[in-house]
Amino acid sequence: xxxxxxxxxxxxxxxxxxxxxxxxxxxxxxxxxxxxxxxxxxxxxxxxxxxxxxxxxxxxxxxxxxxxxxxxxxxxxxxxxxxxxxxxxxxxxxxxxxxxxxxxxxxxxxxxxxxxxxxxxxxxxxxxxxxx
Amino acid sequence: xxxxxxxxxxxxxxxxxxxxxxxxxxxxxxxxxxxxxxxxxxxxxxxxxxxxxxxxxxxxxxxxxxxxxxxxxxxxxxxxxxxxxxxxxxxxxxxxxxxxxxxxxxxxxxx
Numbered sequence: 001x002x003x004x005x006x007x008x009x010x011x012x013x014x015x016x017x018x019x020x021x022x023x024x025x026x027x028x029x030x031x032x033x034x035x036x037x038x039x040x041x042x043x044x045x046x047x048x049x050x051x052x053x054x055x056x057x058x059x060x061x062x063x064x065x066x067x068x069x070x071x072x073x074x075x076x077x078x079x080x081x082x083x084x085x086x087x088x089x090x091x092x093x094x095x096x097x098x099x100x101x102x103x104x105x106x107x108x109x110x111x112x113x114x115x116x117x118x119x120x121x122x123x124x125x126x127x128x129x130x131x132x
Numbered sequence: 133x134x135x136x137x138x139x140x141x142x143x144x145x146x147x148x149x150x151x152x153x154x155x156x157x158x159x160x161x162x163x164x165x166x167x168x169x170x171x172x173x174x175x176x177x178x179x180x181x182x183x184x185x186x187x188x189x190x191x192x193x194x195x196x197x198x199x200x201x202x203x204x205x206x207x208x209x210x211x212x213x214x215x216x217x218x219x220x221x222x223x224x225x226x227x228x229x230x231x232x233x234x235x236x237x238x239x240x241x242x243x
Contacts (some may be wrong), residue, residue, distance in 0.1 A: 001225045002239045010243035017242060029225045036242040043243055082239045085217050090241040094219060098235050103222035105235045107214045120236075127234065 001033070003078040004090050012043040015066070017075045019048045022065035026057050086110070095123055 003020075005013030016036050023032030035051050036043060042050075045066075052062040065071070085094065085107070092112050096105035109123050219237050226235075 002219075002237060003241075004239035005241050005243070010241060013241050013243035020242070024225060030227070033225075040243055078239070081219065085219060085239075086214065087239045090239060092239045094214070094217065094237040094239075096217075096219065096235050096237065098231070098233055099218070102231070103220060105219045105221055105237060107217035107219060107237075110214055124234065124236075 002082060003075045004082045004087050004092070005075065005079070006090065012045070014075060015045055015048065016043045017078075018069070018071045019051065019062075019066060021071035021074060022062050023052065023055065023057060025065055025070075026061065028055050028057060031055050089113070093120075095127060097127075 003017035005017050007014055020029055020032045020036060023029055032051065032055060035055060039047075039051065048066060049059060049063055052059055082092070089112065091114060092110065094105070094107045095109040095111065096107040098104075099106055108127055111119060111123055221235060221237060224237075
């Protein structure tokens with residue numbers, strides 16, 4: 001999962017991405033990820049601590065994480081990587097093959113936009129069926 | 133964008149049909165032996181027909197341009213596959229098996 005907050009049109013998206021990483025510090029990344037998507041109209045800086053409380057996070061720690069910008073560079077790196085890879089909008093999915101290092105992926109297909117399951121299945125099946 | 137072109141083609145086609153139908157009605161109106169049509173009325177109708185002809189020509193031209201654009205897009209084919217794109221996934225949040233052969237990397241935005 002990589003972040004690509006479109007700051008020009010979504011002013012709260014960047015901080016929301018940071019909030020997900022701050023939740024990850026307390027072992028609740030996916031819970032926060034799902035909650036932020038479910039409350040896309042309530043992502044202001046003032047509303048983010050409320051989501052942390054709802055998930056039972058340690059609020060002072062969460063606030064400290066968010067206010068110190070502990071994960072700002074990480075989100076910024078995702079943005080830069082996405083731009084380099086050709087991301088123009090969200091969501092953008094890169095399907096790739098894991099390289100031997102286990103930490104890098106060689107991209108073989110791109111799926112742009114919120115596509116139905118069938119589109120993902122067709123793309124994955126085509127990659128699996130391709131000669132190695 | 134693709135949908136915009138498709139809609140544009142439909143719109144232009146609809147305009148063309150409407151203009152042609154209106155033109156036909158006006159031609160019939162002029163050609164019919166109307167008993168009490170003044171010279172002014174006939175001239176006004178002729179002007180209207182001329183305006184419609186010009187409008188029809190404009191729409192045909194636009195339709196031609198849209199068709200050319202669409203042909204260009206079809207010739208270009210689907211989006212080219214990424215070339216030499218390698219993504220680092222070290223430290224990223226993920227679901228599934230750590231050693232999976234295929235990986236789907238999602239670039240997302242919460243707002």
